[in-house]
Amino acid sequence: MPPAVKMERSIVKDNTYLRDDKGIAFFRSGVTQQTRSPEIPRLKQIVAPHNPMSTILITAAIAVVIPPLFLLYSLWNSPLRAIPLAPDADILLGHLPKVEADTGVWPRKWSQMLPFGVFRTRFIFSWRVWVTDPKALTKILVTSAYDYPKPPSLIDFLSILLGRGVLVAEGVEHKKQRRALDSAFSLQQIKDLSDMFWSPGRILSEKWKEAVPSQTESTRLDICPLLSRCTLDIIGLAGFDYNFDSMNREDDPLAKAYNILFGHPENAPIIVHIVSLLAETFPRLVSLRNGTKFIKNIVQQREIVEKITQSLLDKKRRELKEAIDNNTPHTKKDILSLLVRDNLGLEDPLTDKEITDQCLTFLAAGHETTSTALTWTLQRLADNPTVQEKLRKEILEKYPEDRNLTYDELNNSLPYLNAVVREVLRIDSPVPMTIRQSAKDDVICGYTIPKNSVIMVAPAVIHFHPDIWGPDAAEFKPERFLDNNAIPDTARTPFANLTFLAGPRNCIGQKFALAEMKALLICILRSFSFEPDVIGQHVERNSLLVMRPKSGQLHLRVKRIEGK
Numbered sequence: 001m002p003p004a005v006k007m008e009r010s011i012v013k014d015n016t017y018l019r020d021d022k023g024i025a026f027f028r029s030g031v032t033q034q035t036r037s038p039e040i041p042r043l044k045q046i047v048a049p050h051n052p053m054s055t056i057l058i059t060a061a062i063a064v065v066i067p068p069l070f071l072l073y074s075l076w077n078s079p080l081r082a083i084p085l086a087p088d089a090d091i092l093l094g095h096l097p098k099v100e101a102d103t104g105v106w107p108r109k110w111s112q113m114l115p116f117g118v119f120r121t122r123f124i125f126s127w128r129v130w131v132t133d134p135k136a137l138t139k140i141l142v143t144s145a146y147d148y149p150k151p152p153s154l155i156d157f158l159s160i161l162l163g164r165g166v167l168v169a170e171g172v173e174h175k176k177q178r179r180a181l182d183s184a185f186s187l188q189q190i191k192d193l194s195d196m197f198w199s200p201g202r203i204l205s206e207k208w209k210e211a212v213p214s215q216t217e218s219t220r221l222d223i224c225p226l227l228s229r230c231t232l233d234i235i236g237l238a239g240f241d242y243n244f245d246s247m248n249r250e251d252d253p254l255a256k257a258y259n260i261l262f263g264h265p266e267n268a269p270i271i272v273h274i275v276s277l278l279a280e281t282f283p284r285l286v287s288l289r290n291g292t293k294f295i296k297n298i299v300q301q302r303e304i305v306e307k308i309t310q311s312l313l314d315k316k317r318r319e320l321k322e323a324i325d326n327n328t329p330h331t332k333k334d335i336l337s338l339l340v341r342d343n344l345g346l347e348d349p350l351t352d353k354e355i356t357d358q359c360l361t362f363l364a365a366g367h368e369t370t371s372t373a374l375t376w377t378l379q380r381l382a383d384n385p386t387v388q389e390k391l392r393k394e395i396l397e398k399y400p401e402d403r404n405l406t407y408d409e410l411n412n413s414l415p416y417l418n419a420v421v422r423e424v425l426r427i428d429s430p431v432p433m434t435i436r437q438s439a440k441d442d443v444i445c446g447y448t449i450p451k452n453s454v455i456m457v458a459p460a461v462i463h464f465h466p467d468i469w470g471p472d473a474a475e476f477k478p479e480r481f482l483d484n485n486a487i488p489d490t491a492r493t494p495f496a497n498l499t500f501l502a503g504p505r506n507c508i509g510q511k512f513a514l515a516e517m518k519a520l521l522i523c524i525l526r527s528f529s530f531e532p533d534v535i536g537q538h539v540e541r542n543s544l545l546v547m548r549p550k551s552g553q554l555h556l557r558v559k560r561i562e563g564k
């Protein structure tokens with residue numbers, strides 16, 4: 001017979017009790033045989049007060065109460081509380097609803113009413129530090145860029161979407177990838193690629209002509225879908241010589257998987273948003289997010305994309321090998337072909353996975369950014385008929401014949417087009433804000449920034465600040481980019497204009513994007529004029545990664561240009 005003490009312990013530990021009319025029977029986990037103890041009266045005394053339900057309730061109460069208390073205490077105790085706080089916070093959600101409403105509008109107001117340089121908002125349980133001061137931005141984006149990575153929970157989410165391409169990689173991994181990509185995005189390379197913009201641009205025009213039959217009356221048209229398909233086709237061709245042909249057909253497997261991946265990330269279930277926020281403080285919670293149906297579906301689609309991009313990579317390798325074996329020039333111009341070629345000569349070459357992850361990265365970074373930039377351009381032109389007319393006149397006078405312009409012609413011969421594009425990208429930056437998290441303690445604008453603080457870098461705020469861009473900062477005025485003297489000294493730093501960010505993580509595709517926007521605008525403005533659907537209508541914006549119209553649509557009244 002085992003000693004009484006030993007039995008007591010095993011019962012309490014096993015925690016599985018049954019009471020019968022003769023006393024207490026206890027079971028060991030996994031042991032089916034019922035054992036009865038002669039020590040029953042004493043055991044009864046020990047075990048009887050334990051009610052499993054109350055234990056569960058107490059544990060649940062602790063689990064619900066302790067983390068918020070801990071978070072509240074961290075908020076209250078944070079050195080970030082010395083930074084000026086934006087007003088208008090909701091008691092529970094803080095500034096989150098206002099920051100999410102109509103991109104940039106509220107943070108812009110706060111930045112202009114609080115002292116210049118830095119201010120703070122609250123997202124439920126965590127502070128966000130918004131930086132507008134150029135010296136501080138130099139540190140965050142350039143001199144200490146690798147000490148301000150993207151927040152780990154964002155990296156985790158982006159890795160699920162994109163793999164670990166250059167947009168997601170951090171530190172040495174990022175430096176390696178960026179070096180490997182540099183020559184594929186060199187000026188010469190972009191010049192070679194710019195011929196690829198014209199054919200999709202003309203298909204877009206033809207499609208719109210079908211939708212806008214009359215030359216005398218305007219037609220109400222949602223301009224978003226075809227602009228989006230057109231830039232998808234361009235990045236497919238330029239990125240990896242892949243023809244989605246998405247303006248003509250909808251059954252391409254890569255386009256289908258990609259559209260599910262990136263369709264509408266803002267439609268993710270609320271649990272995904274909440275866990276993402278909490279994961280800033282409790283990183284392990286990301287596993288909860290990753291178990292959702294939403295994320296599992298994303299992983300499935302990414303696997304489809306990965307199979308296709310791997311077969312594209314194999315094709316590029318075969319083409320390169322053939323050229324080498326036959327001693328013929330390797331004439332492929334797409335970014336993936338160049339990456340495969342350049343990779344051969346690298347001391348520390350990219351792995352297959354690193355290369356295929358770049359394909360998804362190019363799609364994600366280079367598709368919606370450019371199409372939404374064009375969406376906002378057409379809206380600005382519709383609202384500003386004088387600018388629209390002046391721009392069309394410049395294009396038609398300089399190039400009456402419809403032909404493919406070279407990169408140099410696009411860049412150097414149409415100053416007003418250049419000014420319009422730069423102004424739209426300033427005032428309607430497609431990436432209106434980006435987010436970083438300090439990897440160590442630091443001091444910014446004289447304030448202590450402890451490790452793990454979340455930093456907001458927001459073109460949608462900086463570009464509207466009168467202390468940087470002058471009193472007309474909020475106005476759409478392409479002319480400011482025609483006359484160098486019209487730009488105040490405070491705006492003549494890379495940190496005043498952050499559409500493509502700055503520093504080692506700036507947009508690698510910016511020359512490509514500018515040339516693409518110009519080529520497509522030429523194709524469009526030759527054939528169509530635009531008016532607002534409703535005069536004076538404000539189009540609300542929404543941005544998870546890219547700033548789109550909130551409704552997902554933008555209707556304009558479109559008319560054919562006579563004779564075109």
Ligand code: HEM
Binds near residue numbers: 361370429431506509
């Ligand atoms: C108007 C169009 C575009 C805008 C406004 C834009 C803006 C940006 C911004 C703000 C970033 C930095 C994001 C961050 O670190 O938080 C970025 C990064 C990037 N962009 Fe663009 N982009 C545009 C078009 C393109 C195109 C066409 C491509 C490719 C062909 C491209 C490729 C990339 C890549 C690969 C990165 C990651 C760079 C790195 O982290 O080293 N972008 N872009």
